[in-house]
């Protein structure tokens with residue numbers, strides 16, 4: 179570009195600046211203050227919106243097959259447990275307002291709930307969702323708990339040692355489901371048994387050579403019996419029944435981690 183053109187551009191820019199200044203000067207002072215304030219609020223709202231979008235709204239339901247994840251999923255979304263009768267072959271996911279909050283629709287943030295089937299072949303799907311999880315719900319069958327204690331502990335151990343969970347300190351809810359049955363074990367009993375079983379797993383797994391360990395992080399405090407309180411992420415124990423729709427503790431956990 180030759181010098182003459184640059185000069186012309188400079189003059190043109192100066193003209194535009196002068197015109198803009200003149201335009202602003204014509205606006206009464208009060209209006210100017212008002213416009214400035216409007217501008218300030220617009221920027222502030224934009225920042226809040228951007229920040230809100232970066233926090234996740236994903237809640238992952240995991241647990242052994244038959245523990246009741248799909249029942250809970252439909253209770254959360256529709257307030258009924260339909261379609262939960264077959265073993266899921268695909269992750270079930272949807273974004274919605276919790277059924278119990280339907281009357282506040284429009285004011286609340288959607289929750290993205292993912293129900294990952296418990297079948298061992300489908301569990302790797304969990305890795306697709308964990309990195310974006312705001313919370314993990316590990317569902318346990320409180321009725322058939324004892325025969326499933328070992329596999330449930332193994333699955334839970336796997337989740338609690340994943341980098342995506344440990345690094346981001348993703349909160350985990352241990353949800354003792356099916357409490358509508360009188361034969362259901364208490365949440366306290368289940369917590370203690372899971373801790374004991376994880377303690378055994380921890381000992382056997384750390385004895386394996388480093389090369390064979392697939393777990394990304396170790397659990398607990400070396401030399402002390404394992405307790406969930408030793409984990410860096412928050413681990414809460416609660417009860418539910420997907421069958422009769424007793425899911426208030428689950429909803430509380432969701433809303434604590436996906437702010438409205």
Ligand SMILES: Nc1nc2c(ncn2[C@@H]2O[C@H](COP(=O)(O)OP(=O)(O)OP(=O)(O)O)[C@@H](O)[C@H]2O)c(=O)[nH]1
Pocket residue numbers: 241242243244245246247248249250262263264265266267294295296297355356357358359418419420421422
């Ligand atoms: N008594 C009782 N039974 C339940 C409850 N929730 C689920 N069930 C029973 O457990 C079965 C399995 O429930 P699902 O929700 O399909 O289990 P799931 O965890 O999704 O299982 P997968 O899809 O195989 O991983 C259901 O067919 C019900 O018979 C509950 O709260 N109470």
Ligand SMILES: [Mg+2]
Pocket residue numbers: 247248249264265266293295
């Ligand atoms: Mg299912």
